[in-house]
Amino acid sequence: MKDPAEGRLSFTEMFDLPVAVDLRTAARALGIASTTAYRLIREDEFPCSVLRIGRRYRIPTSELMRALGIEDRPLYSVDPEGDTDGPNAGV
Structure with missing residues (x-):
């Protein structure tokens, strides 16, 4: 049975979190059900x-x-692997 909280948070999602998160989000970040x-x-x-x-x-x-x-x-929460059209793209 799959957990709805399945799927790890991306780099960008981690740094866009509010001051506190619910348990399902924390579990997702930790990679646990x-x-x-x-x-x-x-x-x-x-x-x-x-x-x-x-x-x-x-x-x-x-x-x-x-x-x-x-x-x-970090100073910027841009995913270094997924930023293709940000200010530093192609640099």
Whole structure:
């Protein structure tokens, strides 16, 4: 059975995230199924901080980036492999 959150986020999508994301988006960024993410939270094993707001989970984007080994945001969030018509295309 395929998870609707399947499909990793692209480089550009990662840097366009808001300050905090929902659990499905975080799971997608980590490349895991949302059911696995819920299990990891229950077991207190999720790889970054998790905020519980009412019945929903929110993951701070900065924590998610650190869990993925991304320490700093780039100056530009242009996908270096997919930017064919940006200001630096063909440079």
